[in-house]
Structures are given as C-alpha cells and as structure tokens.
Amino acid sequence: MYTLWLVGGIVILLLVKKLFDQKTEKRKKDAASSSSATQESDDSSSSGWDYEVFLSFRGEDTRTNFTDHLYNALLDKGIHTFRDNEALRIGEKIRPALLSAIQQSKIAIIIFSKDYASSKWCLDELAEIAESMKERGQGQIKVMPVFYNVDPSEVRNQTGRYGNAFREHEKKSDQDQEILKQWKKALEKVGELKGCDLKNTANGHEGELIKLIVNEVWNELRKNPLSVPNSMFGIHSHVEKMMKLLNNASEDRPIVGIHGLGGIGKTTIARELGELTDFVLPPMIG
Structure with a gap:
C-alpha cells in the first residue's frame, strides 16, 4: 500500500513540476519582451x-x-x-x-x-x-x-x-x-x-x-470546468495510470496530497481525476 502511495505521489509531483517549469519559462519570456505596465495588461487578457x-x-x-x-x-x-x-x-x-x-x-x-x-x-x-x-x-x-x-x-x-x-x-x-x-x-x-x-x-x-x-x-x-490549456494535452494517460494505482482492492482509504504554488494546475489535475472515475479525492493540500 505504501508503495502505491509513493508511486502515485511521484507521478503527481512530476506533473506539477512540468507545469511549474512551463509557467516559469513563460514568465521569463514575458518579462524580457515587455515593461511591467505592458505585462500587467497582457496578464489580464491572457487565456484561461x-x-x-x-x-x-x-x-x-x-x-x-x-x-x-x-x-x-x-x-x-x-x-x-x-x-x-x-x-x-x-x-x-x-x-x-x-x-x-x-x-x-x-x-x-x-x-x-x-x-x-x-x-x-x-x-x-x-x-x-x-x-x-x-x-x-x-x-x-x-x-x-x-x-x-x-x-x-x-x-x-x-x-x-x-x-x-x-x-x-x-x-x-x-x-x-x-x-x-x-x-x-x-x-x-x-x-x-x-x-x-x-x-x-x-x-x-x-x-x-x-x-x-x-x-x-x-x-x-x-x-463549466476550467478550460485545459494546450500544455496539458496528453495528461490523461498519466491520470489513468494514477487511477489504476489508487483503485486497488484494499479497504484502506488512499490519500493524495497535491502541493505547489497557486496557479500551476493543482485543481485542474484533480478535475481530470474526477472525470475518469467516481473516486473522490479528499481536500487538496497547498
């Protein structure tokens, strides 16, 4: 059981890290191409x-x-x-x-x-x-x-x-x-x-x-769920693997903690999990 939780946690952490890296890269590009005033305007009109x-x-x-x-x-x-x-x-x-x-x-x-x-x-x-x-x-x-x-x-x-x-x-x-x-x-x-x-x-x-x-x-x-950005296409296969790990025969209730900075996609990942199964995650961390 511990192994399943560990593997599941690693998959989630990898997904979150990928999202965080993409968001960080985007911020660097925005900062290099515009002033702070222009950046504020761009942020307000961005997708999502x-x-x-x-x-x-x-x-x-x-x-x-x-x-x-x-x-x-x-x-x-x-x-x-x-x-x-x-x-x-x-x-x-x-x-x-x-x-x-x-x-x-x-x-x-x-x-x-x-x-x-x-x-x-x-x-x-x-x-x-x-x-x-x-x-x-x-x-x-x-x-x-x-x-x-x-x-x-x-x-x-x-x-x-x-x-x-x-x-x-x-x-x-x-x-x-x-x-x-x-x-x-x-x-x-x-x-x-x-x-x-x-x-x-x-x-x-x-x-x-x-x-x-x-x-x-x-x-x-x-x-009306939040629209999933293009950068998250392909996440479904990872989520399916997660669900197989969590959907085990044990009577123990699995707990998944999703931790990270705001806006990097923690909630989106949890809605992806909900679309593939009736399994309900407990409140998320972070």
Whole structure:
C-alpha cells in the first residue's frame, strides 16, 4: 500500500513540476519582451482564468462577518476566490489589478448589503462586472447576486437606502453624470437576475445561505470546468495510470496530497481525476 502511495505521489509531483517549469519559462519570456505596465495588461487578457470566484462587497457592512464566512467556506471547498483588501486601495478609482481580477474570474458573487450603493468603489466594481457580462459572449462571467438584508427591488429600482445613496452621489459637484448612469444601469441589470435572498431563501439563517451559495458555485464550476490549456494535452494517460494505482482492492482509504504554488494546475489535475472515475479525492493540500 505504501508503495502505491509513493508511486502515485511521484507521478503527481512530476506533473506539477512540468507545469511549474512551463509557467516559469513563460514568465521569463514575458518579462524580457515587455515593461511591467505592458505585462500587467497582457496578464489580464491572457487565456484561461486566474480566479474561479470574485467577491464584490462593502467591507464596512460584511467584511468580518458574512463575507468572511463565505470566503472561507469557498476556500474550504477548494474554490479559488478573490477578495479585495481594502488596505491596498488608493483613492476612489478602481485599480487595474482589480479590473484584471474581475475580467479573469468565472463567477462574480455580489453581496448587496444596505450600504453597498454608498460606496463608489463598489459601484465601479459592479459596473465592470455588468460590462463583462455582455463582452464575453459564450464565456461571459456568471453573476450571482446575494441580497443581504436588502430587498431586490431596492437594488433594481434604486429605492430605500439605495435611492438615498444615489441622491447623495448626485449632490456632489464633482460627480460625473455619465458614471452615475453607468452605475444605475448596472444595478438595474444585476438586480433583475435571480439571486439569493437572506430573508426568503434561507429564512434569515446566514449559515444556511452560505451552504446554498457554495453548492451553487460548485455545481456551476463542475458544469463549466476550467478550460485545459494546450500544455496539458496528453495528461490523461498519466491520470489513468494514477487511477489504476489508487483503485486497488484494499479497504484502506488512499490519500493524495497535491502541493505547489497557486496557479500551476493543482485543481485542474484533480478535475481530470474526477472525470475518469467516481473516486473522490479528499481536500487538496497547498
């Protein structure tokens, strides 16, 4: 049994090393052919996805409670999730790195809390997400609105707190009217989508709502798996060998640890394993 685990681990390590070497080589070529500014632009438009989920939320409302619990629940499920760090914000303009994170995410979860619309930063994120919905065509971002103690009609029609927030924005003399229109249009568009309502979907139970969201994200990712890059073609034969080693007659439960830097293909390898058998891997390491 120990021998089987050892051989399986070696195969996985070899695959990960190959992916890591390819990624390192690509980075070297990018650095040699472009400046850091150009490289950032290239990264945001490259093929594939950097994140599986992008979280948009107002930190003062939900950062240390609902959003934090949701973020960790997604990570526990092995879902690569982007959560903005407010400490890194500079001014009120949405920074290029954040735009790139939105553009390179498969799913956007927008947590509409009571004061979400009072934040220009949140509204800029929302406008970018709404724009991504129409730009990508078949590969468009999947948007999942969460109405956290907010009625969907408040978001859609800008009434209640959302209406008050917009009146405050309109009072500011330096506020660009065109941007206001973009924000309103984005709220209308996303507010019309079917989402999760804390009060009506989970009877006010946050833990239950988080379970429902994570399950929906998981099912969506399984339905539309991350595209496998050309560099991974031919991996199937290696995976088949792994499955033969793991699918033994022993009653012991085999455990495979996949360790390495983020973005080198650990999750993709585990989906490849899942496509070939009903065998389920335990949570991955690293």
